[in-house]
Amino acid sequence: MPMLDLNITGMTCGCCSGRVKRALEALPEVQGAHVDHDRGRATVAVGSDANPRNLIEAVEAVGFGCSP
Numbered sequence: 617m618p619m620l621d622l623n624i625t626g627m628t629c630g631c632c633s634g635r636v637k638r639a640l641e642a643l644p645e646v647q648g649a650h651v652d653h654d655r656g657r658a659t660v661a662v663g664s665d666a667n668p669r670n671l672i673e674a675v676e677a678v679g680f681g682c683s684p
Contacts, residue, residue, distance in 0.1 A: 625681035
């Protein structure tokens with residue numbers, strides 16, 4: 617299963633990382649996500665057809681910055 621690492625900005629607590637995790641896992645191409653607000657990182661298990669732009673847009677839609 618391919619993994620993508622994302623840099624997430626704007627997270628300050630566990631609630632923030634929970635919002636990001638839920639946003640990512642709501643995408644059909646995402647199998648699971650681990651989000652660490654202390655490091656500002658997300659590691660996402662994705663299907664082979666995943667488009668990283670979709671993941672970035674999902675994170676941005678819930679109010680956080682995101683880049684590969």
